[in-house]
Amino acid sequence: MSSTDWRTTTTLLEDLQSSPASSAWDRLCRRFRTPVVRFAGRMGLSPSDAEDVAQETFVAFSIAFRGGRYRRADGRLSGWLFGIALRQSLNTRRRNLARERHVEPAARADYWISAPDRRAAQEAWEQEWNRTVLNKCLKRARLEFSDQMFRCFDLVVLDGRSPEEAAQALNSTVKSVYNAKHRILKRVREMRVAYERFDGMDDGTRALR
Template identity: 30%
Template sequence: MQENGHWTREQWERACRGDAAVWDRLFRRYQLPLFVWVRELVRSEEDALDVVQETFARAVRYVDRLRDPERVGPWLFGIARQRCADLLRRRGHHPEGPDPSEEEVGCDLTAAPDPGPSPDEWLIRREDEERFFRALAGLPESQRAVLVLHCLEDFSLEDIARILEVPVGTVKSRLHHARRRLRAECGEPGWEVERKDEKRT
């Protein structure tokens, strides 16, 4: 597996043949990110562990259907999203309907953000970590999912759209609103959640 977590075609072929070493590296690379993201959605560590286990089991079963080995990360998260949806339906929980404003596609996310610490710097400041995750937990489910995938897991907007099965414009808008709400909740008027590559013009 490459450092960025992608598979090469040769690694995918080995995975299709059941190569244990390839699957072990994939598991070690994505086990924790999947668990963190799923836990944010299902709000239960026990259920999150079950979903992650089911996700890898289904990945092994259907790996031959993966069309692009370089997209193995988004593919895994897409499987996990489906497992989360099934779990929430069994609980009798209906996914939150989107805020109408989230469907706007005209938000300009390329403009230079306000100066402030990056997500990594925010988490390194231990005194702020609890406040950050408390604010994150207060976001609507749809916004929380996008923010974690983009800013903490570093997926592109296009990959997130595939994972969540929504238009890219909707992803942009949800991310925009999530950033604004987090900034307000954290009480940092100059703080913005961003990825370093978004500072480029």
């Protein structure tokens, strides 16, 4: 994983302001593309529409940011992008419905009833953001621990096996399995706090509690 994935949001925004090059925007898109696309999919959009929403979200943010309408005091960058992604997703749903000229009124009503309300959309966004951050932390943590330790972790934490089963499967000891689980979880929590702090949060350990 590139170290640029762990640049603070403040540094990233400073890069966006000071450099006309696309590299800073590429880093922004790389950090947020996955949760935006997954969120748009949970808003009922097709994969291609979800990709379009991600592109439109970043374009809209670019215009707003360059126009001075986003400030760090406004809150988390991920939260600000959520608002844009939600608007773009709803706009896409409206366009899709407008193209379907022969849709019955009842079907149109059902289409909008099926759209998540803002609270549900917010929860969906938080879930996708947490999932993305956790995956990044796990990927980075794999570079710091042995394959054997991570196999212990995978079996117990990700696959739900008991420490005894994991130890038997890996020809290891139960103590070693517990040790691997503890050390990796501790490191991932540390990474998660750091990564979320980059986004303006004080604590990002919720998904691992």
